[in-house]
Amino acid sequence: MKKKILIIDDEVNIGLLLSKFLGRNGFDVSTVITGGAALDILERESFDLVLCDYRLDDTDGREILIKIKDNYPLTGVIIITGYSDIKLAVELIKLGAYDYITKPLYPDEILNTINKALETQRALNADQAPSKKKNNADSGADYINYTEYIDGTSEASASLLKQIQLIAPTSYSIILTGKSGTGKECVAKTIHMNSLRRDKPFVAMDCGSLTKELAGSEFFGHEKGSFTGALYTKIGHFEQANGGTLFLDEIGNLSYEIQASLLRTVQERKLKRIGSTKEIDLDVRIIVATNENLVNNIGKGTFREDLYHRFNEFSIHIPSLKKRGNDILIFAKKFLAVANQELNKDIRGFSEGVQECLLNYSWPGNVRELKNVIRRISLLTDGREIQVDVLPLELSNGIKNYNHDYHIPLIKTRITDHPRNLKNASQEAEYDAILRVLKEVSFNKTKAAKILNIDRKTLYNKIKAIQADNE
Incomplete structure (x- = not known):
C-alpha cells in the first residue's frame, strides 16, 4: 500500500x-x-x-x-x-x-x-498501538510486545527474549551481534520500546554506507557555510536522538578517525556541530550492531578498544534463523499476515509440502530472506493456501521427489554414472552449464534462460530431460 x-x-x-x-x-x-x-x-x-x-x-x-x-x-x-x-x-x-x-x-x-x-x-x-503484554516473572515488569518483534518458542528465541526483558529498562549501551539479516534493528527497536525512553526518538543510522567525509556531518551535524557544500544547517543523528535511542548499524565499518570523534562524544556526552563552538548536552542511549567480530578487529588495529568497552556494557547475540527450529513457521505466518494486508488477500496458510521446504532450507539470508520469500510467494498465490509450485527453486529442492513444470529440483545423480558416450558427455556439459548459471543468478530462471540464450520453457524442458535421464 x-x-x-x-x-x-x-x-x-x-x-x-x-x-x-x-x-x-x-x-x-x-x-x-x-x-x-x-x-x-x-x-x-x-x-x-x-x-x-x-x-x-x-x-x-x-x-x-x-x-x-x-x-x-x-x-x-x-x-x-x-x-x-x-x-x-x-x-x-x-x-x-x-x-x-x-x-x-x-x-x-x-x-x-x-x-x-x-x-x-x-x-x-x-x-x-494496543500492545500485547507478557509478565516478566524475573523482574515483575510488564513487557510490551513491539509489533515488529516476533517471539518464538525455541530455546534460542526464549533466551533472546529474556535478555531483551533484562536490559531494556536500563540505560546500558549495548552491542548486538549476529549474521546479516537476523533482525538486529528490530531487536534494537524492541529494546527502545520497552525502555523509559519509549516516548523519545529512536534514530537508526547505517554506518556501512558512510564515507569518511560525510560521517562527521551525519553524526554531529553542521552549521550553514561550515564547509563547501554546506548550504543549510543540519542537525546530526546524535542530536536528533537526544533523549532517546541512537542505533548504529555496521559499526565495524567506521574509519579509525571517526571512531576517535565518536569516543569523545560518547565519553563526554556533549557534541559540537561542525563549524560551531557551542557545546550541546546529550542524553542518548547507544545501541550498536555488527556482523563482524569486533575483538578480532581490535587485534587487527581497525577498531578502537576503548570505544569497544564504551559500547559493550551489555551484549546480545541474535541467533541465525536456522537455529530457531520450528520458529521458522511462526515467522512465516507473521510475514504472511503482513503480506495479506499489503496485497489485500486472504491466504490462510501453507501446505504441508511448503512447510517442509521452509524447515529444510538453510536460510543464508536469515529473517530478511524469509520475509522476502513470503512476500513473493504470497503475490504468486491465488488460492487460500500457498503450494509448493510457487516456491523458488532453491526451496522446492528441499522436498523429495517433487516435480513441477515451473519448479523442478536439479538432480543429484551425475550423468557420469552412466556409460560414457558422446550423447552422455553432451548432456553432462549441458547439465553443468545450467547448474552453474542457475547458481550464479540465485536460481532466477528468467535470468538464467537469458544468459544461456534460450527461452524459459526450453530451460524447464532441459532440466526435466536431464532428470528423466537419471531416473
Missing part, C-alpha cells in the same frame, strides 16, 4: 514539483496551499506524513505542527522553509517535527529525509 503524503505550500509551483517527484517515487500525494485547507483534508483523510512550508498565508508551520500532533499524533511532520534558523529548528523538533529542511530542496535529500521520517513514525505508531 502506498504511503500517503500531504504537501502544504503556498507556492503552487513547489507543491506541484514535489508532488510529481514523490509520485514518481511511489507515494500517494495530495497538495494544498493553506493551513485551513490542510486541516480540512486531515479531517477527511489520514496521512502518513505531512510536508509543511513554515510560512503560509493564513498561518505558519509551527501552528500547523501543534494542531497535527494534538489531533493526529500518528502522522509525521517535516517542516520546509526558505529561512535557516537553528533555534526555530530545535523548537520545532521538540514540538514533534521529525526534521526541518531549508530551501532550495534537493531531490536526494528530501527523499532520504521522507523515508527516514516514515520509518521513525512507523516505530512510534507501533508503540502507541
Whole structure:
C-alpha cells in the first residue's frame, strides 16, 4: 500500500514539483496551499506524513505542527522553509517535527529525509498501538510486545527474549551481534520500546554506507557555510536522538578517525556541530550492531578498544534463523499476515509440502530472506493456501521427489554414472552449464534462460530431460 503524503505550500509551483517527484517515487500525494485547507483534508483523510512550508498565508508551520500532533499524533511532520534558523529548528523538533529542511530542496535529500521520517513514525505508531503484554516473572515488569518483534518458542528465541526483558529498562549501551539479516534493528527497536525512553526518538543510522567525509556531518551535524557544500544547517543523528535511542548499524565499518570523534562524544556526552563552538548536552542511549567480530578487529588495529568497552556494557547475540527450529513457521505466518494486508488477500496458510521446504532450507539470508520469500510467494498465490509450485527453486529442492513444470529440483545423480558416450558427455556439459548459471543468478530462471540464450520453457524442458535421464 502506498504511503500517503500531504504537501502544504503556498507556492503552487513547489507543491506541484514535489508532488510529481514523490509520485514518481511511489507515494500517494495530495497538495494544498493553506493551513485551513490542510486541516480540512486531515479531517477527511489520514496521512502518513505531512510536508509543511513554515510560512503560509493564513498561518505558519509551527501552528500547523501543534494542531497535527494534538489531533493526529500518528502522522509525521517535516517542516520546509526558505529561512535557516537553528533555534526555530530545535523548537520545532521538540514540538514533534521529525526534521526541518531549508530551501532550495534537493531531490536526494528530501527523499532520504521522507523515508527516514516514515520509518521513525512507523516505530512510534507501533508503540502507541494496543500492545500485547507478557509478565516478566524475573523482574515483575510488564513487557510490551513491539509489533515488529516476533517471539518464538525455541530455546534460542526464549533466551533472546529474556535478555531483551533484562536490559531494556536500563540505560546500558549495548552491542548486538549476529549474521546479516537476523533482525538486529528490530531487536534494537524492541529494546527502545520497552525502555523509559519509549516516548523519545529512536534514530537508526547505517554506518556501512558512510564515507569518511560525510560521517562527521551525519553524526554531529553542521552549521550553514561550515564547509563547501554546506548550504543549510543540519542537525546530526546524535542530536536528533537526544533523549532517546541512537542505533548504529555496521559499526565495524567506521574509519579509525571517526571512531576517535565518536569516543569523545560518547565519553563526554556533549557534541559540537561542525563549524560551531557551542557545546550541546546529550542524553542518548547507544545501541550498536555488527556482523563482524569486533575483538578480532581490535587485534587487527581497525577498531578502537576503548570505544569497544564504551559500547559493550551489555551484549546480545541474535541467533541465525536456522537455529530457531520450528520458529521458522511462526515467522512465516507473521510475514504472511503482513503480506495479506499489503496485497489485500486472504491466504490462510501453507501446505504441508511448503512447510517442509521452509524447515529444510538453510536460510543464508536469515529473517530478511524469509520475509522476502513470503512476500513473493504470497503475490504468486491465488488460492487460500500457498503450494509448493510457487516456491523458488532453491526451496522446492528441499522436498523429495517433487516435480513441477515451473519448479523442478536439479538432480543429484551425475550423468557420469552412466556409460560414457558422446550423447552422455553432451548432456553432462549441458547439465553443468545450467547448474552453474542457475547458481550464479540465485536460481532466477528468467535470468538464467537469458544468459544461456534460450527461452524459459526450453530451460524447464532441459532440466526435466536431464532428470528423466537419471531416473
